[in-house]
Amino acid sequence: LIIIKALKNEKLPIYGDGKNVRDWIYVKDHCTAIDLILHKGKIGEVYNVGGNSEKNNLEVVKTILNILGKSEKLIEFVPDRLGHDRRYAINNHKIESELGFKRDVTFEQGIEKTINWFLHNEKWWKECLCKEQIK
Numbered sequence: 001l002i003i004i005k006a007l008k009n010e011k012l013p014i015y016g017d018g019k020n021v022r023d024w025i026y027v028k029d030h031c032t033a034i035d036l037i038l039h040k041g042k043i044g045e046v047y048n049v050g051g052n053s054e055k056n057n058l059e060v061v062k063t064i065l066n067i068l069g070k071s072e073k074l075i076e077f078v079p080d081r082l083g084h085d086r087r088y089a090i091n092n093h094k095i096e097s098e099l100g101f102k103r104d105v106t107f108e109q110g111i112e113k114t115i116n117w118f119l120h121n122e123k124w125w126k127e128c129l130c131k132e133q134i135k
Helices: 002-007 027-040 057-068 093-099 107-120 122-134
Strands: 012-015 021-023 054-056 075-078
Touching: 002 012, 002 057, 002 107, 002 122, 012 057, 027 093, 027 107, 054 057, 057 075, 057 107, 107 122
Parallel strands: 012 075
Antiparallel strands: 021 054
8 A cells, every 4th residue: 555655646644653563574475484384384383474574664664665766755644543553573483493484585675576566567456446446
């Protein structure tokens, strides 16, 4: 949503002060982890999947704007949701030590690949937006 709004020069809504922290992982690395769990994981076990790339929301949005050459003036702070978690912490030691999972793509590489996907697939996401507006 943030990438699309930035491409359209629309305001980018950021909850609260933007300091909510999440662990980021590139989609292909996440899919690799799921495949690894399906094929090598133990039935009934829980495996947390993380990218060891904690960033707060404001850092992520500023990174996107910087890559796209857009102004930070697009950022608009909006009231935070009640009960919104400040941080989601992922301990992925188990999947690394037991199944040998390691991400291949850093946050910086992944966000660039993601942005490039949106730049090269504009027709696809614009059609999705149109279908969503019809509902």
